[in-house]
Amino acid sequence: MSLVISHLARRFGATQVLRGIDLTVDQGELIALLGPSGSGKTTLLRIIAGxxxxxxxxLSFDGADWLAKSAAERRIGFxxxxxxxxxxxxVxxxxxxxxSVLPRSDRPAKAQIASTVDGLLSFLQIEGLADRYPAELSGGQRQxxxxxxxxxxNPRVLLLDEPFGALDAQVRRDLRRWLRGVHDSAGTTSxxxxxxQEEAFELADRVVVMNGGVIEQTGHPDEIYDHPATSFVARFLGLTVEVPVTMRAGRAQAAGIDLSALPRRAMADGPATLFLRPADILPVPDPQAPFRVTEIASTGALLRVVAQDDAGCRIEAEVPRREGRDLRKGQPVALRPAAGQIFPGGPQTAAVPIQTPMTLKEARP
Structure with missing residues (x-):
């Protein structure tokens, strides 16, 4: 019983909110729609809900055309x-x-409704709250x-719109683990x-990254984190350091940066852009290196180290404080990225990476 979305488009006035969405959600999957505000996530959810x-x-579910059905007929939980x-x-x-508001022909008997509610109170671990009113509950209890x-x-599909957005950080973390357990126990398609990003990656079986009304990438959380498919996904998921490099025989080259840890890429020779996360960059003292440390700041467990070369290339790294104890401001350093993603073209214009059997193999989680 799959939910199938095909070529879905939605416009509000002159604004194209959804631009041809294609997505299949299998029975029992937990899917995250991840993206910035205005990317079309909530509009897509509302269309699924009717x-x-x-x-x-x-839009179809188990072969039935849901666009011909009302919200009530779809039996959606929102x-x-x-x-x-x-x-x-x-409560x-x-x-x-x-x-209690189902049509009389479909409405369970009062005793059956009471039994269903008692079962859910126990399942959701809120038995003691049954006779309280919402104003007497915490945010997590209300959720x-x-x-x-x-x-x-007993919804066919359960939809949740920013379910933990109104809660503080610790409650969000606790409820995320709890919701994953509820989903696995109930087997509902959600x-x-x-x-x-952290919420999506911790909870979802698959993550759908949206931007500007299109799906940029769909996949397992680890696959998306390690192998972003577009420059937007790379930036959105924290690869905020962009370094101009030159491709030669599948290897990226840049002065003062040791790129030997990066796998060979099936890309044409020429200019490209290397996307890095600050936590994946290790500055190493090297008197011959073109980069010099211009800033060092401690956050307690980490050191934020900024290095710059004479051409103005500025790179920010985050290293464990104990590993960076030998670094000093003004010190020449070489940079050793442990991981990164390469896109053809110069910074800010990097295109979708070329997909080849080699890069697809590397993308497996």
């Missing part, structure tokens, strides 16, 4: 960022709401209640929207 309609494209609980209802009544209400109708 709260908005596309201008073009198709968890909103700010919970949207009914303040005048108890028990909030969870029961979706069942559990909102999830219980969405799950009560799609959640987030702009938080």
């Amino acid at each position: 709260l908005d309609w596309p201008d073009a494209g198709g 968890v909103f960022q700010h919970y949207a609980l009914f303040p005048h209802m108890t 028990r009544d909030n969870i029961a709401f979706g069942l 559990r209640v909102a999830l219980g209400r969405a799950m009560a109708i 799609i959640f929207v987030t702009h938080d």
Whole structure:
């Protein structure tokens, strides 16, 4: 029972919000839609839920055309960022709401509704909150209640829009682990929207990176982290150091930078851009190197080290403080990246990397 999205497009006035989205979500998968604000994530989620309609494209579930069905007919569970609980209802009544408003022909008996709610209260570990009102709950407790209400109708697909966005960092981390456990136990097909990379990577089976209404990359979290498919994905996932390099026989070359740890790339000779994460760069004292340390700042466990050459190439590295104890301001250093991604073209114009059997093999998690 797959959810299939094909060539989906949506426009608001002159703004093209979705530009031909193609995505298949398999039964039981937990999918993260990851991207910056305005990338089209929530619009896509709302179309799946039946709260908005596309201008073009198709949406089907288990072979049935969902664009011909109302939101109620799709049997979607939706968890909103700010919970949207009914303040005048108890926790028990909030969870029961979706069942109690079903058409009479589909509505379970009161005893069955009560049994379903009791089961969810236990499953979500909120039995003691059944008779409280939303105002008497913490943010994390409200989120559990909102999830219980969405799950009560036994949804075909569970949708979550920035489910932890209104919570503090520690509660978010705790609830992420809890939600993954709930998903695995229930076996529900789930799609959640987030702009938080850590959240997406910790929770999802697959991550869908969106930007400007298109899907930039879809894959396993480790694959996307280690092998971003476009320069946008690279920048979005923290490869913020961009170094101009020259490709020669599949190897990148740059003065003062030891690139021997990087795998050979099946790319044409010529200019390219190397994308690096600061944590993957090790500055090594070298009196012959063209780079000099211009800044050193400690964050406690890490040293932030900035090195620059005479041509103005500025590179920021993060190293464990104990490994950088020999570094000094003004010291010449060579740079040794442990990992990076290379795209054809100069900085800020780097294109999609050339896909070859060699690079695809390297991309396996």
